[in-house]
């Protein structure tokens with residue numbers, strides 16, 4: 001029996017359906033992680049089967065790799081691809097500048113590595129993900145397991161000097177043990193409520209030795225495809241902030 005789609009599923013699928021139209025034969029694609037990205041992979045698989053579209057996919061997580069393989073998307077590693085034409089991925093929040101919070105699904109590090117190795121990064125999201133100010137969604141930060149409690153304390157101390165409203169953090173758990181990323185790291189979720197200066201915060205986080213990467217994607221996304229509950233999608237282009245197109 002076909003699964004009944006929720007309003008959120010319909011909106012996510014609408015965004016993915018619009019984004020899959022951007023794919024052309026010959027493209028090397030970055031494949032995101034999460035429920036919206038999964039719609040994209042599914043619709044991409046459909047185009048491959050029905051149109052004989054020739055593409056390769058570089059997955060951002062083991063979860064996406066399994067899904068893409070099952071749907072017949074030919075997979076290559078990022079090193080095999082070398083560089084990507086287009087990456088399509090979801091987001092937990094995005095603002096008008098297309099600064100994103102990512103990592104709710106625990107794949108932020110590989111997602112960022114893949115996104116910045118792409119000519120174009122397109123975010124797909126349902127309309128609830130669009131916010132005026134980032135930070136209601138807890139900011140995921142990937143940290144090394146060694147000395148994680150000390151890293152957590154240093155992160156919280158650093159937050160005293162940041163333009164944020166909350167300063168607590170929690171170690172992400174999977175049942176009774178810490179959640180471990182595909183790269184073998186832990187995730188700290190920062191409960192900031194409001195992020196006044198994403199660039200300042202991102203720089204300060206990544207300067208802490210135990211921090212591997214944080215979930216703020218700044219000037220990485222080129223376009224957002226926003227899905228709506230009425231099964232339509234609209235697009236938002238990133239503001240032209242830089243002189244060139246390089247990420």
Ligand SMILES: O=C(CO)[C@H](O)[C@H](O)COP(=O)(O)O
Nearest residue numbers: 034035036090103104105107
């Ligand atoms: O960053 C991510 C995974 O690390 C996801 O893109 C993000 O969590 C959005 O997920 P979903 O599409 O399920 O709402």
